[in-house]
Amino acid sequence: xxxxxxxxxxxxxxxVTRDSAAxxxxxxxxxxxxxxxxxxxVHLSPRARAFAEARRxxxxxxxxxxxxxxxxxxxxQSGRYRLEADxxxxxxxxxxxxxxx
Numbered sequence: 001x002x003x004x005x006x007x008x009x010x011x012x013x014x015x016v017t018r019d020s021a022a023x024x025x026x027x028x029x030x031x032x033x034x035x036x037x038x039x040x041x042v043h044l045s046p047r048a049r050a051f052a053e054a055r056r057x058x059x060x061x062x063x064x065x066x067x068x069x070x071x072x073x074x075x076x077q078s079g080r081y082r083l084e085a086d087x088x089x090x091x092x093x094x095x096x097x098x099x100x101x
Contacts, residue, residue: 075081
């Protein structure tokens with residue numbers, strides 16, 4: 001694979017080629033993995049960096065709060081857990097309206 005750009009944003013020519021391990025006769029190489037032979041830099045916008053950081057932080061969180069689940073289970077089993085349907089419905093509607101903006 002070879003891709004030649006006329007010039008990148010800095011005016012430098014750039015090329016994408018296969019690495020030597022992916023030479024046409026090499027069956028073990030992944031032929032879909034190009035390497036970049038130029039000194040190009042990748043710069044993310046502040047928004048993209050913030051998004052990447054948020055994704056990293058979310059990935060580090062557990063999928064659920066196990067202690068909160070256990071507490072709700074105990075309250076359900078003992079009959080002390082009351083669902084307030086009106087408050088739940090209001091919250092769902094408010095969230096839906098806020099996400100439309």
